Amino acid sequence: LCAGYHRAMQKLAITWLGHSTFLVRTPGGKRLLFDPWLRENPACPDSMKKPPQADVILVSHGHGDHMDDLILCARESGATVVGMYELCDWLGRKGLQNVEPMNRGGSLQVAGLTLTMTDARHSSGFIDNGQMVYMGEAAGFVIRLEDQRTIYFAGDTALFSEMQLIGDRYNPEIAFLPIGDRFTMDPVDAARACQMLGVRLVVPMHWGTFPILTGTPEELKRLVEPKGIQVLELKPGETAE
Numbered sequence: 001l002c003a004g005y006h007r008a009m010q011k012l013a014i015t016w017l018g019h020s021t022f023l024v025r026t027p028g029g030k031r032l033l034f035d036p037w038l039r040e041n042p043a044c045p046d047s048m049k050k051p052p053q054a055d056v057i058l059v060s061h062g063h064g065d066h067m068d069d070l071i072l073c074a075r076e077s078g079a080t081v082v083g084m085y086e087l088c089d090w091l092g093r094k095g096l097q098n099v100e101p102m103n104r105g106g107s108l109q110v111a112g113l114t115l116t117m118t119d120a121r122h123s124s125g126f127i128d129n130g131q132m133v134y135m136g137e138a139a140g141f142v143i144r145l146e147d148q149r150t151i152y153f154a155g156d157t158a159l160f161s162e163m164q165l166i167g168d169r170y171n172p173e174i175a176f177l178p179i180g181d182r183f184t185m186d187p188v189d190a191a192r193a194c195q196m197l198g199v200r201l202v203v204p205m206h207w208g209t210f211p212i213l214t215g216t217p218e219e220l221k222r223l224v225e226p227k228g229i230q231v232l233e234l235k236p237g238e239t240a241e
């Protein structure tokens, strides 16, 4: 690759909006919004509760703390929504047109990026008009960036042994992993996940939003830093490049 190509690429930027909601600016300048939950998200700073500009919205599963603001954000930004088939079907019935359904094991191209849907061990239902609606199954994503590097967003999940396979197959450098416990992995399992994935940097999520989410980045640091894995601990609203 020529030097000009490298100069045209920006640094990857990660903004945490609290809980599992992130904005990622790719090296090619595309804006990815993960699991949008803003207005009722107690961890989201007031100044960031408006739908952000986005090119692609990725939704891991149908729980309210991952998609309560999905339709609003998609309408405001015009972004392409990528998610599980059944979830996208429901979005289509709600009138959202720019949706790209997929399923685990498959990949698609959007905004110059390759997105692969991975397994996640969790559930997926959304309360719509007082009824629990089936949203398919929970998933994670591997994103191949413009510079060919990959990142892995686990969504809500337990530790599962195929994370080793995700590491071997896609070689992610950064993993976004839940650490709060109760509904997902705790820091002990997240530390094992880091090793199975072979990542150099882990971004903890799904912690601290409510008192029942007890896992902390400090616990994760104690476990992974001796193994040379860095923990990117952001405050809600903060951006790291």
Ligand code: NI
Binding pocket: 061, 063, 066, 122, 123, 156, 183
């Ligand atoms: Ni969930």
Ligand code: MN
Binding pocket: 063, 065, 066, 156, 183, 206
């Ligand atoms: Mn959740």
